[in-house]
Amino acid sequence: MRISELADLTGVSVATIKYYVREGLLSPGRKLSERLADYDDRHVRRLRLLRVLRDVGAVPVGALKALVDATQDRSATVHDMFGKACDALRVETAVPASRDDHTRALADQIVDQAGWTKVRPDAPERDHLADIIKVILDSGLSTDPEGAAAYLPLVDAIAAYELDQIDAGQDRETMMEQMVLGQVVLGEFLLCLRRLAHEHHSALRFAERR
Amino acid sequence: MRISELADLTGVSVATIKYYVREGLLSPGRKLSERLADYDDRHVRRLRLLRVLRDVGAVPVGALKALVDATQDRSATVHDMFGKACDALRVETAVPASRDDHTRALADQIVDQAGWTKVRPDAPERDHLADIIKVILDSGLSTDPEGAAAYLPLVDAIAAYELDQIDAGQDRETMMEQMVLGQVVLGEFLLCLRRLAHEHHSALRFAERR
Numbered sequence: 001m002r003i004s005e006l007a008d009l010t011g012v013s014v015a016t017i018k019y020y021v022r023e024g025l026l027s028p029g030r031k032l033s034e035r036l037a038d039y040d041d042r043h044v045r046r047l048r049l050l051r052v053l054r055d056v057g058a059v060p061v062g063a064l065k066a067l068v069d070a071t072q073d074r075s076a077t078v079h080d081m082f083g084k085a086c087d088a089l090r091v092e093t094a095v096p097a098s099r100d101d102h103t104r105a106l107a108d109q110i111v112d113q114a115g116w117t118k119v120r121p122d123a124p125e126r127d128h129l130a131d132i133i134k135v136i137l138d139s140g141l142s143t144d145p146e147g148a149a150a151y152l153p154l155v156d157a158i159a160a161y162e163l164d165q166i167d168a169g170q171d172r173e174t175m176m177e178q179m180v181l182g183q184v185v186l187g188e189f190l191l192c193l194r195r196l197a198h199e200h201h202s203a204l205r206f207a208e209r210r
Numbered sequence: 211m212r213i214s215e216l217a218d219l220t221g222v223s224v225a226t227i228k229y230y231v232r233e234g235l236l237s238p239g240r241k242l243s244e245r246l247a248d249y250d251d252r253h254v255r256r257l258r259l260l261r262v263l264r265d266v267g268a269v270p271v272g273a274l275k276a277l278v279d280a281t282q283d284r285s286a287t288v289h290d291m292f293g294k295a296c297d298a299l300r301v302e303t304a305v306p307a308s309r310d311d312h313t314r315a316l317a318d319q320i321v322d323q324a325g326w327t328k329v330r331p332d333a334p335e336r337d338h339l340a341d342i343i344k345v346i347l348d349s350g351l352s353t354d355p356e357g358a359a360a361y362l363p364l365v366d367a368i369a370a371y372e373l374d375q376i377d378a379g380q381d382r383e384t385m386m387e388q389m390v391l392g393q394v395v396l397g398e399f400l401l402c403l404r405r406l407a408h409e410h411h412s413a414l415r416f417a418e419r420r
Contacts (some may be wrong), residue, residue: 011348029221045350052349056305056410086405087235095398096268111406119406120415123320125235129402132395138221139262139391140255150371154364161360161408163415166234170366175416181351185342188305191397192339194330195296196371198393203328205373 003029006039010047017047025050025064033055044171051179057184065086071176082179089183090124098138099130106133114152164187213239216249220257235260235274252383259387267394273298281386288382292389299393304378308348308407309340316343324362372396 007014020026026046029037053059053067070076070084099107107130113121117127166178217224230236236256239247263269263277280286282292309317317339321329329336376388 014367020369047348052345055340056345057401066319071360074420076417076420082412083409086408112404114403114407114410116252116406116410117419120409123406123409125405125409127400129399129406130405132399132402134264135266136395137401139211139395146377147375148399148403151368151400154368155400155403156407159362159366163408163411165357166413166415167345168419178351179412181349182403183408185349187353187401189339189346189358190361190365190404190420192318192335192342193358193365194369194397194400195393196326196333196336196339197324197366198296198334198373199293199314200324200326200328201331201370201373202289202389205378206292209288209326209378210284210286 001039003037003039005044009044010051012047012051017122020050023065025061045174045177049181052181052185055101056188057089059089059184061154066073066181067176070200071173074172078168078175081172081176085176085180088125088181089180095128095135096132097127097131099127100134103130103134103137106130110148110152113149114156117158158190211249213247213249216253216257219254220261222257222261229261230257233275235271235272235278235369254386255387258369262391262395263265267299269299269394277386277390281383284382288385291382291386295386295390296393297334300388305338305345307337307341307343308344309337311343313344313347314340316340320358320362323359324366325367368400 001009003014003017005016006012007017012020021028026043029043032038039186050064053064059067064089070081070088076084099180104127107126108132110129111126127174130149162182165182166175170178211219213224216222216229222230227236230358231238239249239253242248258326260274261290263274276298277295279290280298282293286294289404314337317336320343322337372392375392378385378386
């Protein structure tokens with residue numbers, strides 16, 4: 001298809017498509033003549049991914065580039081590729097880096113308790129978990145980190161379900177697209193469902209309480 | 211306690227404490243003399259809440275004011291108070307308002323399927339869910355909104371657990387503080403656990419796949 005058709009189909013402007021090609025985020029179309037190129041379904045898929053990451057994830061272009069680079073290193077396993085993508089997607093979180101040895105140990109304990117044996121001992125997400133635990137303890141919301149136990153099987157089931165949706169029979173690019181979209185969009189989906197469930201459960205418990 | 215002790219205990223500066231009092235976010239201390247006031251545990255709790263909302267939730271002062279106002283309308287039920295707090299906490303989401311009749315109907319269908327009968331028919335969160343469904347469908351991530359079925363019992367269990375942590379025997383202010391902290395901090399906690407679980411499940415499935 002022509003670039004104008006590609007723009008119509010994906011909702012990404014021609015100028016932005018050309019920008020993504022220049023930045024190496026989108027492969028160039030197959031040249032038909034000096035001024036005409038032909039684009040196919042892979043371009044459509046990639047553009048839809050870039051659009052979602054821009055609109056929903058507010059992912060900066062530098063991070064998009066890191067995602068594409070991770071896809072192109074064919075010596076890496078799909079798992080390593082996913083890891084690099086997650087690092088690139090890590091938005092600067094608002095949680096202050098306030099962890100200490102105690103909360104870092106609690107974070108490791110939670111990962112152990114969940115049975116997530118494959119999480120690297122130095123995964124940055126462990127530090128982030130420790131920061132969040134510090135906020136929870138400091139806020140007085142809970143003095144009992146054991147409370148996490150209730151979440152673990154539920155979160156495990158959600159993550160396992162999401163990874164099961166990624167079809168290992170597909171090419172690396174497609175697997176990457178599915179993983180990244182899942183990470184960003186299904187995270188929003190999950191929090192939205194949770195707010196709806198909060199409204200329901202709040203009504204069940206507190207509709208009479210003044 | 212003196213204001214300087216309050217500042218030390220909560221990590222909120224004296225200047226910010228005075229600002230919160232001026233803005234009506236914190237009740238004034240009990241006057242001991244023209245220049246001295248006495249603060250108690252309620253001030254500590256409220257300041258810790260305000261600090262978390264500022265640091266983690268990046269909640270603007272206007273929204274904090276709406277939260278406090280919701281606490282003070284004593285004719286409202288706790289459920290109504292929680293609803294107002296949720297409205298105030300709704301951050302401007304990056305998901306574009308792209309819903310249509312079809313996705314709005316799918317959103318209602320998901321809420322029905324979950325059994326969340328107490329969610330208001332005109333709850334803004336239903337529209338937001340429709341926007342997210344539109345992004346999912348447009349991105350090609352899934353053509354099957356039935357996929358949501360797998361999430362519903364898990365999210366329902368998480369939300370029910372969270373609401374069960376709120377002790378109905380406490381005063382309104384404390385219940386509000388617990389609800390707001392849960393909404394903001396446990397949402398971060400949940401997403402963090404999910405990323406850890408993703409790393410584990412990705413390793414189980416794709417550590418060999420190139």
